[in-house]
Amino acid sequence: xxxVFVGLPKRMVKISVDGTDVxxxxxxxxxxACRRLQIDTPTLCQLETLTPVNVCRVCVVEVEGSRVLVxxxxxxxxxxxxxxxxxxxxxxxxxxxxxxxxSSVDMALCAQQVHGWMARYGAKPxxxxxxxxxxxxxxxxxxxxxxxxxxxxxxxxxxxxxGVDAQNTFxxxxxxxxxDAHISTEFTVELPDSACVYCGNCIGVCPTGALMFKSEYDxxxxxxxxxxxxxxxxxxxxxxGVGCMLELHVQDNSIVKVTSPLDHSVTAGHLCVKGxxxxxxxxxxxxxxxx
Amino acid sequence: MDIRTTGGPPTADEIAAVDGILGSPExxxxxxxxxxQDDHLARGGHAARSQRPLLLPxxxxxxxxxxxxxxxxxxxxxxxxxxxxxxxxxxxxxxxxFALDERPELALHVCDDIACKGAGADDLCSALEKxxxxxxKTWHRSACLGLCDRSPxxxxxxxxxxxxxxxxxxxPITLEAAxxxxxxxxxxxxxxxxxxxxxxxxxxxxxxxxxxxxxDSYRKAGGYAALRRALxxxxxxxxxxxxxxxxxxxxxxxxxxxRKWDAVAKATVRPHYLVCNADESEPxxxxxxxxxxxxxxxxxxAMTIAAIATGCEQGYLYVRGExxxxxxxxxxxxxxxxxxGFLGADIEGAGTRFDIxxxxxxxxYICGEETALFNSIEGKRGEPRNKPxxxxxxxxxxxxxxxNNVETLVNVLDxxxxxxxxxxxxxxxxxxxxxxxxxxxxVRVPGLxxxxxxxxxRALIELAGGLREDRTLRAVLLGGAAGSFVTExxxxxxxxxxxxxxIGATLGSGAVIVLDDTADxxxxxxxxxxxxxxxxxxxxxxxxxxxxxxxxxxKRILSQRETSLREADVALLSDIAQAMRDxxxxxxxxxxxxxxxxxxxxxxxxxx
Ligand SMILES: Cc1cc2nc3c(=O)[nH]c(=O)nc-3n(C[C@H](O)[C@H](O)[C@H](O)COP(=O)(O)O)c2cc1C
Ligand code: SF4
Ligand code: SF4
Ligand code: SF4
Ligand code: FES
Ligand code: FES
Numbered sequence: 001x002x003x004v005f006v007g008l009p010k011r012m013v014k015i016s017v018d019g020t021d022v023x024x025x026x027x028x029x030x031x032x033a034c035r036r037l038q039i040d041t042p043t044l045c046q047l048e049t050l051t052p053v054n055v056c057r058v059c060v061v062e063v064e065g066s067r068v069l070v071x072x073x074x075x076x077x078x079x080x081x082x083x084x085x086x087x088x089x090x091x092x093x094x095x096x097x098x099x100x101x102x103s104s105v106d107m108a109l110c111a112q113q114v115h116g117w118m119a120r121y122g123a124k125p126x127x128x129x130x131x132x133x134x135x136x137x138x139x140x141x142x143x144x145x146x147x148x149x150x151x152x153x154x155x156x157x158x159x160x161x162x163g164v165d166a167q168n169t170f171x172x173x174x175x176x177x178x179x180d181a182h183i184s185t186e187f188t189v190e191l192p193d194s195a196c197v198y199c200g201n202c203i204g205v206c207p208t209g210a211l212m213f214k215s216e217y218d219x220x221x222x223x224x225x226x227x228x229x230x231x232x233x234x235x236x237x238x239x240x241g242v243g244c245m246l247e248l249h250v251q252d253n254s255i256v257k258v259t260s261p262l263d264h265s266v267t268a269g270h271l272c273v274k275g276x277x278x279x280x281x282x283x284x285x286x287x288x289x290x291x
Numbered sequence: 292m293d294i295r296t297t298g299g300p301p302t303a304d305e306i307a308a309v310d311g312i313l314g315s316p317e318x319x320x321x322x323x324x325x326x327x328q329d330d331h332l333a334r335g336g337h338a339a340r341s342q343r344p345l346l347l348p349x350x351x352x353x354x355x356x357x358x359x360x361x362x363x364x365x366x367x368x369x370x371x372x373x374x375x376x377x378x379x380x381x382x383x384x385x386x387x388x389f390a391l392d393e394r395p396e397l398a399l400h401v402c403d404d405i406a407c408k409g410a411g412a413d414d415l416c417s418a419l420e421k422x423x424x425x426x427x428k429t430w431h432r433s434a435c436l437g438l439c440d441r442s443p444x445x446x447x448x449x450x451x452x453x454x455x456x457x458x459x460x461x462x463p464i465t466l467e468a469a470x471x472x473x474x475x476x477x478x479x480x481x482x483x484x485x486x487x488x489x490x491x492x493x494x495x496x497x498x499x500x501x502x503x504x505x506x507d508s509y510r511k512a513g514g515y516a517a518l519r520r521a522l523x524x525x526x527x528x529x530x531x532x533x534x535x536x537x538x539x540x541x542x543x544x545x546x547x548x549x550r551k552w553d554a555v556a557k558a559t560v561r562p563h564y565l566v567c568n569a570d571e572s573e574p575x576x577x578x579x580x581x582x583x584x585x586x587x588x589x590x591x592x593a594m595t596i597a598a599i600a601t602g603c604e605q606g607y608l609y610v611r612g613e614x615x616x617x618x619x620x621x622x623x624x625x626x627x628x629x630x631x632g633f634l635g636a637d638i639e640g641a642g643t644r645f646d647i648x649x650x651x652x653x654x655x656y657i658c659g660e661e662t663a664l665f666n667s668i669e670g671k672r673g674e675p676r677n678k679p680x681x682x683x684x685x686x687x688x689x690x691x692x693x694x695n696n697v698e699t700l701v702n703v704l705d706x707x708x709x710x711x712x713x714x715x716x717x718x719x720x721x722x723x724x725x726x727x728x729x730x731x732x733x734v735r736v737p738g739l740x741x742x743x744x745x746x747x748x749r750a751l752i753e754l755a756g757g758l759r760e761d762r763t764l765r766a767v768l769l770g771g772a773a774g775s776f777v778t779e780x781x782x783x784x785x786x787x788x789x790x791x792x793x794i795g796a797t798l799g800s801g802a803v804i805v806l807d808d809t810a811d812x813x814x815x816x817x818x819x820x821x822x823x824x825x826x827x828x829x830x831x832x833x834x835x836x837x838x839x840x841x842x843x844x845x846k847r848i849l850s851q852r853e854t855s856l857r858e859a860d861v862a863l864l865s866d867i868a869q870a871m872r873d874x875x876x877x878x879x880x881x882x883x884x885x886x887x888x889x890x891x892x893x894x895x896x897x898x899x
Contacts, residue, residue, distance in 0.1 A: 096870030170375030181829030
């Protein structure tokens, strides 16, 4: 008999989250299951478009039968799993992770959501007293973007975006060990001496503002950066036929930065140097027209 | 992938070191004479990726030859291996052994860890500091070197061409000897007995009896009978015996060995890999070193049996970088075994294939963690992986992998010799067999002792000669830095997995560090805190930052006079400890607060 295997439909797995039963497809992460149930789960190193590295540990949950807490962002559901997302242990670890980070890193430019989690878990980073930090001067070595590693929480996202998950350039990596671990080019050479091709995909995924358009950095330094005055215009990149969607962030009639939506089917948030930084000509032309 | 190298060219010596491992470059694309523009071109695909595991051997070769890894040398290695320089820099900067700044050919590593402190290491280090400047140039403070039975200990490394190169342990080391070495002297290695225990031993029975460099001597002492037995029994039979023996892993996690073997044997994905974990870096632990130095054929035979039982054709023995003699002996034993048909394509004419490659650690305690060890063999940073998947499902190179500790494996020889049931009759019901204990610190006769599981700690300390005259016990650190302190009142704890668990302690790696009333417990705790801060891989927040905050809080507790402030810091310590234990990725972070917590929070040995 000739049988053709056409693949199995996804099996559903029943788990319980905070006492509520939920059916999710096999292979779903605990985080996705939580999101289905509208349970807001903090994450810092997780992004849909990147391979989970589960290093920040802010998403940890309690799973019955597990000695330690487990990262919701990477742990897949198993049948009959019982998950607690708001137990004392979970709240404690989430609070400590946020406190430990904020006591060592400048998290001021993290999304509002992150500050919301800090408030929710009662994080008080100052209770560690005079504590070692990663404070260091900003690296400005090219005209396109700056690197301020005193804001870096070491979420590995930029490394993943520069490497196997998007760009395949491998211009940056994690170097050093322990508290000295940091993002670096080889021998900390400046970006123009590295393999960097200025695609800016690392900037696109950085959750802390450690990686920033030079234009944004300069405006922030000058005190003119004002998101409330910015308009985001969607368009398609004019350079080639791929069809990447661009979001042009415009303030005072100037493009101040370019992003692409994470969920866009063509880009998954990633661009190349032309789409990301090649916007000077737009501003050039408008001046010419005026003049 | 872009391999772009913008540093200077490598020196002839650096090229020689790299080519010594990789052979001469096949084409100019691999680093012959060419312009920097050509650097954008490299071989790609599987051929390039499969080279990655050679990165650490190449880095060792550079370090061995030059004493440090220059940018030119690293970039040359990158071109030869098609590895992006930023990635390779991440790897080289991860491991303690590789120096990234030029330094002298000679490096003297002086242990200032717990056992050596008790033997005057701090005075030795201060004297060296006065005479030769601070640690970090010619002499280097080091964590435990696994020579605590002969404290204080040191390791000499001299870079150079193979004839000039030297690497050996000096223990005990005196100030005079250290000075002589730093002034260019070459001390003689002194032979010494590895085991001083009298009376019945099992795992240690060949130590000091057989010639570790002679396979004939090993065979005369009964060697390779177990392998023959294994070939008779076949995979299922061997696993049945090991399961019946109720052997639990001796590497620290006490996982049932039979279950692990069974899971790998049954794994459908191929190939299977075998890894012998000989990274032994837990402070106060030296048992695997003694086994490898004194009875290397036993380790090789046991690995072969494990491979036959679980269907592995390739094995790796990952030996701690600071164990040059153990590495040499094991490599020699593997060569002999191969020459005698005990390893290779057709073991004992039974048509079974198995061979072993020795991998050298590079100064990273974390690489003893099994998944970090896999990454290290694969040529990556030694960062642990999240589990699941477990090694038996997806381990080395993503394949089903059996990883066992040296001592665990050597037990298998006796299990096959006498049968699993007989083995299980030794020790306690739940912890079978004997256990090797590394007794160090302030006892009369520090050394390696083997006792049946369930022997009391008091009896073990007596076996090591007890405390010195007129001394009283302050505490015993059981299980090393990742273990916990026990006090006088707990000395009757039976040394078994369940016995120690009952008092909230652990056997861990078998380290037993005895501290008497002359010990400076505060310094010991600070050393432990520094150890974890130094050895955290840095991947996850609770451990990367937690180990630093733990050290800061401990320093405050020990120097703060105001009780209320000290109490606040003790509470902080306890908060950090809980998050590290609960939310860290691996066992390092999960246990990094255990010893300090047991001393400060539970036993109130120091502090308010
Ligand atoms: C930080 C850390 C260091 C470890 N170091 C070692 C080691 O040096 N040797 C060892 O055998 N196991 C070590 N382990 C335990 C291994 O991960 C693993 O459990 C063991 O090798 C399994 O072998 P076994 O079942 O024979 O005990 C370590 C674990 C951790 C978390
Ligand atoms: S800009 Fe692109 S190539 Fe450069 S470091 Fe960032 S991700 Fe890598
Ligand atoms: S620079 Fe940004 S993306 Fe990269 S590790 Fe740091 S915080 Fe994460
Ligand atoms: S617990 Fe520590 S050593 Fe383990 S993965 Fe996390 S940072 Fe690395
Ligand atoms: S979001 Fe899960 S560990 Fe970072
Ligand atoms: S060798 Fe010094 S403490 Fe182990």
